[in-house]
Structures are given as C-alpha cells and as structure tokens.
Amino acid sequence: MPTSPPHRLSPPDPVPILLRLVATVHEDAELDVTLQRLCKAVAELLGVRSVSARVLDETRTRLLVAARSGQPTHTLPDVEFTVGEGLVGWVVAERQALRLAHAEADPRFVIKPGQPPTFGSFLGVPLLDDQGCIGVISTLTPAEPPFTEQDQERVELAVRMSERSLQLGRLRRLATFDPLTSAYNRRALEQFVPTHDDGVPLSAAMLDLDHFKQINDRHGHPVGDLVLRRLVEALHGLLRHEDRVLRMGGEEFLVLLPGATLAAAASVTERARQRIAAGEFVPGVRVTVSAGVTERHPGEPRDAFVARADRACYRAKSSGRNVMVVDPG
DSSP: OOOOOOBOOOOOOHHHHHHHHHHHOOTTSOHHHHHHHHHHHHHHHHTOSOEEEEEEOTTSSSEEEEEEESOOSSSSTTOOOOTTSHHHHHHHHHTOOEEESSGGGSTTOOOOTTOOSOOOEEEEEEEEETTEEEEEEEEEEOOBSOOOHHHHHHHHHHHHHHHHHHHHHHHHHHHTBOTTTSSEEGGGHHHHSOSBOOSSOEEEEEEEETTHHHHHHHHOHHHHHHHHHHHHHHHHHHSOTTOEEEEEETTEEEEEEETOOHHHHHHHHHHHHHHHHHSOSBTTBOOOEEEEEEEOOTTOBHHHHHHHHHHHHHHHHHTTSSOEEEEOO
C-alpha cells in the first residue's frame, strides 16, 4: 500500500518567532551568523526541517556564503547553482519569490545529484539590496500541505527584518574576502585577531602548499587555482564553525583556532596535513602542505604572534616539506 506523505507541523504563532529574530539579528553581526538565525526562524515559521540561504559575491553570479538550518535535501552538502538555472537560480535571476505545490512538475526544476526521488512543495524568496538580488532563501519539502500565500508572506517579512544586517554583513565580508578561494584575505586579521592579546586563548597554523610553482608550470594556472580552492574547501570541512581560514598571499594560508590550546591546534593541523597528502584535489595532481603551529602568549602583539607561526612554517619547509612544526614560543 502506498504510504501517505508526512505532514508539516501546524502553523505556529509567528509573532514570538519574529520577535526573537529581531532581537538576535544585529547589524554588526557576522554574515554567517545572520544567515543561520534567519534560516532557523524561517524553518520554525514554516514547520519544516530544512531551510537554505545563499548570498552572492560582488558579481552577483557566484556563491559568497551559504547557511542551512536542519538537514540538506540532497546528499551532496554544497551543490552549486547557476543564476537563471533551476528554481533557486530563477529566484535570483528574476528577483521574485517563487512558490510551487509540486516542484518537480515545474519546467524550471532541475534535478541535482543526490536529491531524493520526490520533492513536494518549494518556496524561495530573494534577498535584495538597492541594486538587485544578493541571494536567496529557500526550502523544499515533501510534507503536506504545500506552502501557502501566508507562508510566503511570513518568510518575506522575516527576510525584510533581516535585510539591513544581511546587506551590511555582505559588504563587510566582501571587504575581507578572497574571491578565488572563498577564504578571508589578510585584511581580516584585524577583525579576528585583536592588536594586543585580549585574554581569549587563540592558536594559529600557517600552511604553505609545497612546490606550488611546479603545479602551475606543469599543469597551468587554472589547475593551480582549482587546487587552491579545493584546499580551502578541505580545510573548512575539518574545522569548527568558529575557526577561520585566511589567504595570506599566493599559496600561504593562516588558520585561526579561537579557544584552542597548542596541543589541540597541533592535532587538528596534523590531521589536515595527513588528509591533504592522502587526497587528490584535482585528478592527477597530488599536493602536500608544510605547517607551523603556535599559540598566542598573554599580552603578545598580533604581528609577533603571526610571525611566530610563519617562522614555524618556514622551518617545516626547510625540514623537507610535508611536515608540521610546533612553536611553543
């Protein structure tokens, strides 16, 4: 016997949810934090398990930041989208909300790898600024009943309440953003590392890709660029939400680990080094990294702290590469 589709939760009272959203969405919050809070509020408003949000870069065609509340609707966690393609891409291109009772029946629907055989109802709302669309928040659920006009209005209201914070957070992110790798750039040091020690434990790992010039010379710069992007993706997959990856220039990256002891930072870095050496970011191309790890001393200036990590990384490269050196100071 065919089973009946699951039902969405009964529509909640939106007022407490929206009031919590207003109270927690601040204009000085990081973009990732604002997106996460918005996704959570929308999931509660709709009674669904999963909501995704995407914010676009300065070209408004590529992904800058993504966030999710709940489990993904596909098995691949970071499926990209193309502006104008698929339901989410249509919302971005047209700058309009889209609500469908049966997503797979719509000619704009494009199936993604790893998605389930049935999809159900879709709701997508654009995130806007004065120049147009900067992103989209969306959800897809097989549960009944399908999304209603009231559901759409509630999501649009939540988006409007968060819009100012999203706009400012995006601008700040772009100012400290490396467009090639999606890592932060070195200007973000001022944001994440106070000039002088503020008493909060902080460790860092400086990573340098070994023989990167040979990769560019042998395979071409497009392959080299792809290796850099895949390296950052691999690091993000190993780190906590509060950790940060900064591209310091060329093939050198600084990983900031707030709250981590030297021993914990060394353990994470060594695991990353081994994982990178064992993988193949690009078919036919294997890479390794040399790493230097250190922990900030009480009262230590920012530049001195980063310089110690850099010197430890240099010693790792001088020791034969594909090794980690710990600098206890």
